[in-house]
Amino acid sequence: MINNDIEIAVQKVPEDQLKTKPDQNNLGFGNFFTDHMFSMHWNRQQGWHEAKIHPFQQLQLDPAAMVLHYGQAIFEGLKAYRTKDNRILLFRPQDNFARMNKSAIRMCMPRFPAERVLQALRALIYLDKEWVPHAKGATLYIRPTMIATEPMLGLRAAEEYQFFIINCPVGAYYSEGFNPTKIYIEDEYIRAVPGGVGDAKTAGNYAASLKAQIGAQKKGYTQVLWLDAKQRKYIEEVGTSNIFFVIDNVLITPPLKGSILPGITRDSVLQLAEDWGMQVEERRISIDEIVKACEDGSLQESFGTGTAAVIAPVGEFCYREKEFTINGGNTGPVAQKLYNELQAIQFGEQEDNHGWVVPVS
Template sequence: MKNYQIETILSTNRKPKPDSAHLEFGRTFTDHMFIMDYTEGTGWHDPRIIPYQPISLDPSSMVFHYGQTVFEGLKAYLSEDGKVFLFRPDRNFNRLNHSNARLCIPQIDEELALEALKQLILVDRDWIPQAEGTSLYIRPFIISTEPHLGVAPSENYQFIIIMSPVGSYYKEGIHPVKIAVEQQYVRAVAGGTGEAKTGGNYSSSLKAQEVAEKVGYSQVLWLDGRENKYVEEVGSMNIFFKINGQVVTPALNGSILAGITRDSIIQLLKHWNVPVVERRISIDEIYQAYKDGVLEEAFGTGTAAVISPIGELLWKYEKLVVNSGEIGKLTQELYDTLTGIQNGTKPDPFGWRIEVNPENTAKDMHSGSLIY
């Protein structure tokens, strides 16, 4: 491993930690953050861990005007015997660079990013909640900071990692949610930024989400932006259907985010010899499967919720109740297995789980500049 020089400035004003039984998603943040700067001609420089604090930016910073920003989401888990685990973090930083390429943001050193994250977790290790179903949510993101009102790639950026103790993403928890099929708005189109994890994709989804919530639905099922007939994503998650014994998920097509949980579910199903296929699937096919009685299960996947079972779809004013509104057997098995791998209670035959080892990482921390 490279000898990364990461300066660490420890906070002298530690915040009270929230009750693990009453965690709101993304509301409370740990004592420290990681930050690194980019300057055209110099590259990425000055990686450092500092006390969590506001960011000071010029009002003309390009991120405010042209939306040149990307982000990621992953979690750290505390095992029953006190070990700290990350789940496939290399894939997150690899995907961050994929998003960078689409938004004309300079590539980051993925090994440095992972090492910085490990060090940040060790600094704020006591923020990882211990209650069942809880974890430490991690948000790496990059913003364009050049003060310039011009439509062009920025010459300055900041790469930042913040962390937040969280419980279940949905108030329903692992219980099935109700989803409205969106017929007016679209999330993304092939050739756009749908396969990148950038803020604009999410702000454009808010209106449909608002409409769905007003009629009692938790999220929306997005259809493609060209023909408005092929299933793409559900809310901010990838989606799976179990139809007549086979699991089907929309194929990646340039407008669908390549979810890490999505890929993990596909690998798990193949490992179990459960038929699984990635292909285009229309909402009409889903409706026909429902009418034929072979739409057996449906669920969304993502870092925040892990797996969110779907108990009902609203399509053209008709309610499609899936599996009597109950969580399906396969959905439950997938959730139990994946969360068990993540928190260390189940075997990990894929090598996905990475321990954040204080002894190994401490060596790298002390090789840098530590300021107390």
């Protein structure tokens, strides 16, 4: 049973102690953090308690905190958008919290009261509303996180947790902006296996991807595209995004079979493509099929989807040290249209026909 009636206290930063806002045209990604954060605690006796919005501060953890030893850590990523008429909107926050609770179940962590936490998030962003950027294309990135805090050495699920939300104003995720990226197809290391935790947004998945990502970046590539764990043959996802291909005017993406994160932006793209009447396939697609399609010209474009980058066109990929160019290295029309429409909905410039947008106030 999840208690949606928890009280939420508010402790404001004194006016003379507020941080200086960064240059909105030079934000980067994940470099600056707002004045306030939200946190709450859980234990078996009290459930969720001590819920409060308070000044941004360091966490206090016992060296034996179980997250440090056994990896119980999950998180989400979503954004707040400032409209031209100065409203602030969230995009599909209920879906992010629903996915986070699924991650919690997989990682043997307590589910949280999503409805109440969404109310807290809206209050938190309203309190720090001046941190939501006015600059074109910039947003406020939101990072809900849950970690195991019980001080105990011994392999079992913890009995104490902390949930917190921190926010940071951000610009483009990739230095390329919306220009096509270069990706390296990894066939040595793997990200996730069927029956594992690939479909949970848990910290260990990202730690496991770092070695391959660093290797790809040293070779001049932005991201890694992962193949399946069994045959090293079928496309899975990019390190921070789901992946799409347009082959002979058909939009294709790998299916969700337990080793791929069910992306919120991925789902939004599938819905928009359906709205347009575009043929869509969620199916297994091999790297051999992609190489062949690239060689015979039927691969028209490719792009990644995710909250941070929204739509990330792919202009080139490398497989087994051979480079393949997609659409002349240019952004394709499907990626461009999806990006434009998603951004228009998120920034309140286009009608939201799916109930995706949630106003902060």
